[in-house]
Amino acid sequence: MKIAIIGGVAAGTSAAAKARRNNKEAEIVLFERDSDISYAGCGLPYYISEVTEGREKVIINTPEEFAKKYNIDVKTEHEVLEIKSEDKSLKYEDLKSNNVNKYNYDKLIITTGASPIMPPIPGYELDNIVPLRTVNDADKMKNIIDEKNPEKAVIVGAGLIGLEMAESFKEAGLEVAVVEKLPHVLPILSDEMSEIVEDHLREKDVNLVLNDGVSKFAGEGKVEKVVTESGKEVEGDLVLLAIGVKPNVKLAKEAGIELGETGAIAVNEKMETSEKDIYAAGDCAESKDLITGNPAWVPLGSTANKQGRTAGENVTGGKARHKGILKTGITKIFDLAVSRTGLLASEARENGFEDKEVKIKGVDHAGYYPNLSRLHLKGVFDKDTNKIIGAAVIGENGADKRIDVLSTAIYS
Ligand code: FAD
Numbered sequence: 001m002k003i004a005i006i007g008g009v010a011a012g013t014s015a016a017a018k019a020r021r022n023n024k025e026a027e028i029v030l031f032e033r034d035s036d037i038s039y040a041g042c043g044l045p046y047y048i049s050e051v052t053e054g055r056e057k058v059i060i061n062t063p064e065e066f067a068k069k070y071n072i073d074v075k076t077e078h079e080v081l082e083i084k085s086e087d088k089s090l091k092y093e094d095l096k097s098n099n100v101n102k103y104n105y106d107k108l109i110i111t112t113g114a115s116p117i118m119p120p121i122p123g124y125e126l127d128n129i130v131p132l133r134t135v136n137d138a139d140k141m142k143n144i145i146d147e148k149n150p151e152k153a154v155i156v157g158a159g160l161i162g163l164e165m166a167e168s169f170k171e172a173g174l175e176v177a178v179v180e181k182l183p184h185v186l187p188i189l190s191d192e193m194s195e196i197v198e199d200h201l202r203e204k205d206v207n208l209v210l211n212d213g214v215s216k217f218a219g220e221g222k223v224e225k226v227v228t229e230s231g232k233e234v235e236g237d238l239v240l241l242a243i244g245v246k247p248n249v250k251l252a253k254e255a256g257i258e259l260g261e262t263g264a265i266a267v268n269e270k271m272e273t274s275e276k277d278i279y280a281a282g283d284c285a286e287s288k289d290l291i292t293g294n295p296a297w298v299p300l301g302s303t304a305n306k307q308g309r310t311a312g313e314n315v316t317g318g319k320a321r322h323k324g325i326l327k328t329g330i331t332k333i334f335d336l337a338v339s340r341t342g343l344l345a346s347e348a349r350e351n352g353f354e355d356k357e358v359k360i361k362g363v364d365h366a367g368y369y370p371n372l373s374r375l376h377l378k379g380v381f382d383k384d385t386n387k388i389i390g391a392a393v394i395g396e397n398g399a400d401k402r403i404d405v406l407s408t409a410i411y412s
Contacts, residue, residue: 001026003315004090004103006080006251007111008037010301011282011308013066015109018312020070026316028072029103031092033079036135037063042301044138045164048145049171058135083108083255085275107277107315110257110265111308112248114283114299118241123217129239132161144238145172152177154226154236156214158185162242163197163333166206169238170334177207177234179214179226188329190344192359193392196376197338204334209234245299247284260286262297269321271311279315281307288324290411291343291389292351298327328407330400337399341407342390345380354383364398373397379406 003019005012008030016030030037038061046052067074075092081100082091090103116131118124128150130141144150153169155162158180169176178185178201184194185201185208201208212228217239219225226234247264258274260266265280267273269288273280282304289296303325313320330339348355358379363372375395382389391406393399 001316002104002106003028003109004105004107005030005109005111006083006090007113007282007284008032008034008063008066008074008076009039009041009111009113009282010304011111011113011285011311012109013038013061014305014308015111015279015281015312015315016066016072017070018309019316020072022313022316022318024071028070029105030066030072030074031078031080031090032063032074032076033095034134034136035063035076037061037074037076038066039135040301041133044132044135045161045168047135047138048132048142048165049168051168051171055135055139058138080251083110083251083257083278085255085257085278088277105277108279109271109308109311109315110252110273110278110280110284111282111304111311112251112284113304114245114247116241117244117246119243121214121216123219123223124241126217126219127222128237129217129223129241131241132165133245141238141240145174148222148237150236150238151175152236153238153240154179154234155240155242156226157242157244158182158208158210159187159242159244160329160331162240163201164331165240165242166201167204167332167334169240170204170206174238175207176205177209177226177236179209179212179228179234181211181213181229183211185210186338188327188340188344189338189392190346190378193338193376193378193394196394197333197336200334200336207234245283247297247299249284252280252284260295260297262286262295264297266295267307269310269323270314270319271307271322272314279311281311287322290324290326294351296325296327298325298329300329302328326407326410328403330403335396336394337396338392338394339399339403340390340392341403342388342410343380344390344392348380348382348389353389355389356381356383364395375399375402377402 380390
């Protein structure tokens, strides 16, 4: 049995490890075009700020360690150029020697992930404008901070990565501005909950420029300022582009594999694609929203690991199923934990639910005990059934506990 895996981060390594645990004899080859595999994307902001000390702390396994631990042929700096499903083969290039070769597989798992959206905004080629996706991106960012001593960071995009990096840049001693085209930060929350995060960011001296897109980057050789659509000039000698990611589906699409309505690779619960013996998992693949039953694309490491394990199990003859997601997520933004699960009220309405909302402002523990902190909770119910279909919780302490309970309740 020959198993090929394209991509070596969360989904790819989870799939490879699971396949090896199930089948000691199979030949397993993992192709990765980058030089690193098996790292914690989620840890990159903390590596940059040095809250997590050292690059090696975000690398779960080096390619050599992973190869040895699981007896897998790890081919880093090898890019797969083409999938030929008709003769079950891959064309791949060794990026160091430029040699192109062919590999015949019995089962293939595509875990090509996602890439940052890099909009062609005038001036984007200036120095010190960077995305953040890989450890190499984080190295670049860290080098700029360590060697070029920037003073002012501008983050374009107020999603999860943008706001985690606001904290990271502050930790690294930079002034921080966030430019966001939408009226509020964190579109995964309702406006009211986003406003709580906005107040906190302002308390932490983050300059929020909302409801305003970027029209150009200006500077001589390196970026010096960001000019917005309304004409504001935001000074910055380091820019993080964090306006979102898109699934890497080119290889799959060219091989005739069906994409779903979200634009990611369509898969069933076994992680099978439309082509026989080809599976897909992680940020390149769709999932299912467990509440609406609709295809969903929510690129998170937690889902990538689960889908990867499911694919690894099934290519070795197993019967695992990944039923879907509740879009549960939690992030730390300075002193706040910000979490959500299920549907927002607006999403519930779009999906035909008659929703009822409950808002609770409370505290995290009994009042007689010191160090009380505020908790803001918003729950969304289906009026017909009284079932909980969504929730968001924000607070300094205890938000994680509440969102875990609520997501478990919804799932059940
Ligand atoms: P990827 O990590 O994108 O890996 C895909 C790999 O495939 C890449 O290394 C790519 O080089 C390789 N590849 C693509 N095409 C080819 C080809 N043709 N040939 C060879 N190799 C190829 N998730 C959470 O759940 N919680 C968090 O708190 C969180 N925080 C994050 C913070 C940051 C700063 C970032 C960047 C991400 C964060 N994420 C978080 C998201 C998480 O990192 C991703 O969801 C996860 O990495 C997805 O794993 P993946 O294996 O599907 O894809």
